[in-house]
Amino acid sequence: MGKANVNLRGKDILALEYLSIEEIQTILETAKEMKNVIHRDIKKVPALRGKAIVTLFYEPSTRTRSSFELAGKYLGADVINITAGTSSIVKGESLRDTLYTMEAMGVDAIVMRHKAEGAAEYASKVVSPVIINAGDGAHAHPSQGLLNLFTIMEHRCPDGNFKGMKAAILGDILHSRVARSDIQGMRKMGIEVHLAGPKSLMPRFLFEEEGIVVHDRIEDAIKDADVINVLRIQLERQKSGLFPSPREYARIFGLNDERLQLAKKDVLVLHPGPMNKGLEISPFVAYGENSAIQEQVQNGVAVRMAILTHALAGGKE
């Protein structure tokens, strides 16, 4: 399915809306091969030997940052990590100047997380290294969207044909870059997207598009779903008045075993992590047989290896 004429070399990976169906398919195909590398005893391929990658994180992260770092290292690249707390960012250096500094040091790619929507897109206009968006505010998290697709593909459609599947995305859609990247990626691949959660955490005007359905009750979104992606609820949303209490949230909007029964029997449960078990998802579901949450983490490394290989070396090992 990976198209021979797809070449992503030098392309900034900013949001899934900027990737074609063929480009997404190609990355997913490459991720399969990369997953094999992770299972080897010697986890090293020379695809990116001599390339330098910096991870520039203005927000905390465990999974995304370490999986990009490992992905780069497994591919033979030199990877350095910059986080907001331990760099000139604390001295008030602007994003633009930090980017110029990275560029001057000769890095080939900047993997960037920032709390401002559009920060990665802005960076791509400022400097020449490839910019890989590792999350910008509530806007996009393309590698997470791709690893979700990859996980779905492995379980539900090894042939890469996602068409006709039903996915439910539950929770805080308003603040979720994962939800936006899921919506973009899933719609592109032909998955019908059903959204549910408190209306105060649902963006107005999002759903003026075909193939996106919003439900008042989460049960209706879950019904007959092939995939359920449960979003993380940040507790500060309660303090800012968007829902009354964690207890009520869990009772009315949480994914528990009883609600899971409404989905297809072999439904796949995803969560971008970190989880609030007992809030948006019950521990029973999180660790149950339908859960692919741990597998998502491993797939995250494989997909990020695929992204880096394509963006920095045109997909060639």
Place this chain on the structure above:
Amino acid sequence: MKTLIKGGRVIDPANKIDGVLDVLIEDGKIAAVGEELPDDDAEIIDAEGLLVTPGLIDMHVHLREPGQEAKEDFLTGSRAAAAGGYTTIATMPNTKPVVDTVALVRSLQERAREVGKVHIEIIGAVTKGQKGEEMAEMGDMAQAGAVAFSDDGHFTKSSKVMLNCLDYVRTFDKVIINHDEEPSLVEEGVMNESHRSAMLGMKGRPTVAEDIAVYRDIALAEYADAKVHVAHISSGRSVELVRQAKARGVKVTAEATPQHLTMTDSMVQLHDSSTKINPPLREQKDVDAVLAGLKDGTIDCIVTDHSPHAQEEKDREYIYAPSGFPGLETSLGVLFTDLVHTGKLDLYRMIEAMTSAPAKIFKLNAGSLAKGMPADIAVIDPELEWVVDDSKFYTKGSHSPFIGRSLKGKPVMTFVDGEMVMKDGLVD
């Protein structure tokens, strides 16, 4: 000293004039407007094929003095005004410090006389520090010549404070100009709340925030029989609220900007903060409603909300960049290109909204070519094609969303008190 501007199409809405006529200037005043005026000893300016109008008036600009001269100052801002065909501009008090005392008003008036290329009027703050708590000394400022009062950039949360201020300025017959966005609904918002903001994950500034604020101010003005002027109206629903209020006889007036008349939130691009303004660019239905309001007189005048920022401040992440962009040098070109040449807006109405209408609301000795008025005149070539090039801006501001656009229509001469301060786009 006489100057005769010959053979142009004179549009002077204050005097209901629209025809090919001559304009005679003598000693800095308008001496006559008529057909085939004798040209004995006057300097002749050939205006054939050009429009001759009263100098444009912009009651909403930010010249940034005092305290923010890295963004703009009276010299650069008034040069930009002259380049744009403006002869009277009124500068907002959201400076550092806020212009909330008579001493500051007087010092700015002196700066205006010293360096201003055009007439610069001073708008004072409504409340001390624009904090919305204690009334500023509006009486002192009014008597020193402050042209109006505004806490622009901020909405006065307390309705009680606003009611008191509306009552108080009636003694001095001044207008309060209000930036109407209910703060709790726009706190972190950076663009219109719409399908576009939902897709981008950007926090919204919804139209309902403007509607609530506009209605609050209309209700207060109606209750107190006071005057209120709605700044940069952008929501279609707000336009309807003003229309209904005017029909009831409420003393409410309103202004709109070229950007809210021609641009939508679909133009918001994540990498370019030039479209970030308050209130934000809205959807097409709002743009259509604002234009309809301008045409039927619900919206009285056009202002630029010229809001320059330093390059460094604006060239950054969209959500952190300050709001606003410079508009004095592009307004006429944009309005001609998108509204007049396309047949959406009558030329006469546009000139009215930029001359006699603001002059009437704010009681300015400007905006008219009647005999004896100051000879403040714009000469405009409606067919002149040009490309917006920020390297040629007189303003210190950058990041206009109009940069690079091909426009048709541009002022070619500006006269202030009979003196030519701009010719072919060049200002001293």
